[in-house]
Amino acid sequence: MTVGELDEFGLIDHINGLVSAAxxxxxxxxxxxxxTACWRPHPGLEVATTDSLVEGVHFLVDLATxxxxxxxxxAVNLSDVAAMGGVPGxxxxxxxxxxxxxxxxxxxxxxxxxxxxxxxxxxxxxxDVHSAxxxxxxxxxxxxxxxxxxLARSAARIGDRIGITGTMxxxxxxxxxxxxxxxxxxPLRQAHLHPRPQIEAGQGLLHCGxxxxxxxxxxxxxxLGHLCRASGVGxxxxxxxxxxxxxxxxxxxxxxxxxxxxGGEDYQLLFTAPGEVIEKxxxxxxxxxxGEITQRRKGVEVxxxxxxxxxxxxxxxxxxxxR
Amino acid sequence: MTVGELDEFGLIDHINGLVSAAxxxxxxxxxxxxxTACWRPHPGLEVATTDSLVEGVHFLVDLATxxxxxxxxxAVNLSDVAAMGGVPGxxxxxxxxxxxxxxxxxxxxxxxxxxxxxxxxxxxxxxDVHSAxxxxxxxxxxxxxxxxxxLARSAARIGDRIGITGTMxxxxxxxxxxxxxxxxxxPLRQAHLHPRPQIEAGQGLLHCGxxxxxxxxxxxxxxLGHLCRASGVGxxxxxxxxxxxxxxxxxxxxxxxxxxxxGGEDYQLLFTAPGEVIEKxxxxxxxxxxGEITQRRKGVEVxxxxxxxxxxxxxxxxxxxxR
Numbered sequence: 001m002t003v004g005e006l007d008e009f010g011l012i013d014h015i016n017g018l019v020s021a022a023x024x025x026x027x028x029x030x031x032x033x034x035x036t037a038c039w040r041p042h043p044g045l046e047v048a049t050t051d052s053l054v055e056g057v058h059f060l061v062d063l064a065t066x067x068x069x070x071x072x073x074x075a076v077n078l079s080d081v082a083a084m085g086g087v088p089g090x091x092x093x094x095x096x097x098x099x100x101x102x103x104x105x106x107x108x109x110x111x112x113x114x115x116x117x118x119x120x121x122x123x124x125x126x127x128d129v130h131s132a133x134x135x136x137x138x139x140x141x142x143x144x145x146x147x148x149x150x151l152a153r154s155a156a157r158i159g160d161r162i163g164i165t166g167t168m169x170x171x172x173x174x175x176x177x178x179x180x181x182x183x184x185x186x187p188l189r190q191a192h193l194h195p196r197p198q199i200e201a202g203q204g205l206l207h208c209g210x211x212x213x214x215x216x217x218x219x220x221x222x223x224l225g226h227l228c229r230a231s232g233v234g235x236x237x238x239x240x241x242x243x244x245x246x247x248x249x250x251x252x253x254x255x256x257x258x259x260x261x262x263g264g265e266d267y268q269l270l271f272t273a274p275g276e277v278i279e280k281x282x283x284x285x286x287x288x289x290x291g292e293i294t295q296r297r298k299g300v301e302v303x304x305x306x307x308x309x310x311x312x313x314x315x316x317x318x319x320x321x322x323r
Numbered sequence: 324m325t326v327g328e329l330d331e332f333g334l335i336d337h338i339n340g341l342v343s344a345a346x347x348x349x350x351x352x353x354x355x356x357x358x359t360a361c362w363r364p365h366p367g368l369e370v371a372t373t374d375s376l377v378e379g380v381h382f383l384v385d386l387a388t389x390x391x392x393x394x395x396x397x398a399v400n401l402s403d404v405a406a407m408g409g410v411p412g413x414x415x416x417x418x419x420x421x422x423x424x425x426x427x428x429x430x431x432x433x434x435x436x437x438x439x440x441x442x443x444x445x446x447x448x449x450x451d452v453h454s455a456x457x458x459x460x461x462x463x464x465x466x467x468x469x470x471x472x473x474l475a476r477s478a479a480r481i482g483d484r485i486g487i488t489g490t491m492x493x494x495x496x497x498x499x500x501x502x503x504x505x506x507x508x509x510p511l512r513q514a515h516l517h518p519r520p521q522i523e524a525g526q527g528l529l530h531c532g533x534x535x536x537x538x539x540x541x542x543x544x545x546x547l548g549h550l551c552r553a554s555g556v557g558x559x560x561x562x563x564x565x566x567x568x569x570x571x572x573x574x575x576x577x578x579x580x581x582x583x584x585x586g587g588e589d590y591q592l593l594f595t596a597p598g599e600v601i602e603k604x605x606x607x608x609x610x611x612x613x614g615e616i617t618q619r620r621k622g623v624e625v626x627x628x629x630x631x632x633x634x635x636x637x638x639x640x641x642x643x644x645x646r
Binding site: 029030033034035036037038039040041044045046047048049050051052054056057058079080081083084086090092093094096125126127128130131132133134136138140142143145150152153154213214215230 | 358370375377459466
């Protein structure tokens with residue numbers, strides 16, 4: 001059966017059933033089914049973000065399961081909350097769907113969404129559905145951040161060390177293999193379609209006294225550039241310190257570093273902090289030190305082992321690019 | 324210049340400039356430009372809703388100005404908050420745009436968005452932009468609701484009177500004339516493309532002790548049906564009491580009642596309350612009494628002046644209908 005055959009209210013009832021079966025969420029006063037969701041406030045400052053997955057731009061229905069897309073749609077928003085040191089709370093899901101979309105596809109999408117929601121204790125409390133010519137999954141995510149938060153892009157200072165969680169490039173490597181129709185090793189597919197947002201790491205960084213962070217979605221160098229621009233500083237990255245994903249290196253060899261620097265969609269955290277804070281972070285959050293914050297006029301530089309500036313590859317994902 | 328020529332980060336900077344020029348919003352800790360927005364919490368329970376306008380489904384770019392669409396995109400969400408008796412707070416805007424969209428169109432859209440945001444004291448604090456094959460404007464709106472809120476769809480009781488704010492059908496009449504390429508009287512265009520959400524009325528209803536409300540977006544009878552279903556009751560509406568918009572009647576004559584009952588997108592509030600509460604509402608909120616809540620088995624009936632049941636027209640807007 002398709003979404004068009006089920007009609008709008010039938011589809012809403014179906015989604016309502018899937019969400020209800022997942023059990024009640026703490027603090028919810030009214031969930032799906034009224035004009036708005038309603039919940040009891042949590043302590044702390046409030047944070048909110050929205051991000052979309054667009055068919056043909058961010059994904060192809062032939063290359064990803066609906067469960068993977070549901071997981072990823074919420075994961076990319078959770079990654080933004082992680083970058084603030086936040087605690088995720090409640091999500092609204094907005095679906096634009098072609099009428100010929102199978103209802104089973106929507107069921108799978110919600111299965112993935114509810115799976116990651118349960119993992120990170122997020123209440124899926126509402127949303128809407130609309131007819132459209134291509135699938136667009138938009139998530140709006142609300143959360144809180146405790147004192148002395150939030151982590152901010154604008155708080156990097158000259159002399160700070162630059163740290164990143166996890167490894168780089170696996171997601172971009174997975175995407176390239178998927179697009180080329182080549183076999184995709186499990187860890188690369190997982191990195192691209194089932195990323196694990198760094199919620200705990202973000203809270204750990206905040207707890208250790210880190211002030212500046214960003215999540216890596218556009219690519220390591222692009223997002224480091226965003227952070228530097230917001231902070232009015234430059235950055236020097238040691239190429240040989242960048243934690244290139246080992247599975248990526250196995251498949252891509254010498255191309256792996258470029259994917260690690262510019263591939264994007266890693267959904268790891270990049271942060272900066274002075275030495276004494278870095279020492280505390282070393283005890284609490286696994287990360288790799290990749291370089292140092294410098295003066296603004298230096299821009300973002302990548303240095304080789306001999307201390308020479310490396311020519312940079314293109315700087316990450318551009319949504320309106322024709323590629 | 325088009326959105327594709329400006330590229331993603333240029334477009335974000337442009338939007339950022341428009342929002343910054345509108346001035347700071349109360350309580351905002353971080354607005355556009357970081358991984359999430361951040362604000363200081365307001366007292367009360369929290370409410371949140373999301374709704375989209377999809378090109379070709381909800382609007383045609385040739386028939387509405389971008390300013391009107393910007394206004395309407397936030398208005399439809401504000402109407403949901405009004406139906407809870409809520410106080411709107413902060414909005415995130417998610418834009419899916421074809422690369423050939425003129426940047427001026429986006430500027431106009433934001434002009435309309437910021438106009439209604441200022442009118443209802445909403446902070447536009449973030450969002451995202453994506454490439455897509457058709458325009459989709461998705462708004463996520465957060466707010467609060469004071470005790471003893473929120474108004475709920477499920478709180479109608481047998482014997483309650485049924486009240487509605489404003490007049491009915493003007494929006495649907497305006498849409499029909501626009502689609503047919505006929506001249507559209509100002510009040511009908513205004514009702515369709517520049518609706519005024521009933522935020523003050525919603526808060527007034529809550530203050531008077533009303534418990535049950537819904538906003539009229541799918542159509543008077545369809546939304547009354549949603550409320551009855553959620554409350555497990557029926558409803559009897561007196562056809563001659565329905566406040567058919569006078570401008571609508573002028574253009575559509577005898578067809579006006581059907582548009583008033585089923586046209587949709589009125590963005591007025593429908594509420595129910597027992598007699599003693601209705602008396603208080605009469606002092607505080609302008610409305611029309613159109614009937615009574617009845618037993619569930621009676622369903623939603625429309626009665627003529629002689630007390631006979633009237634055959635009902637189709638029950639409002641269905642998003643996946645081919646029409």
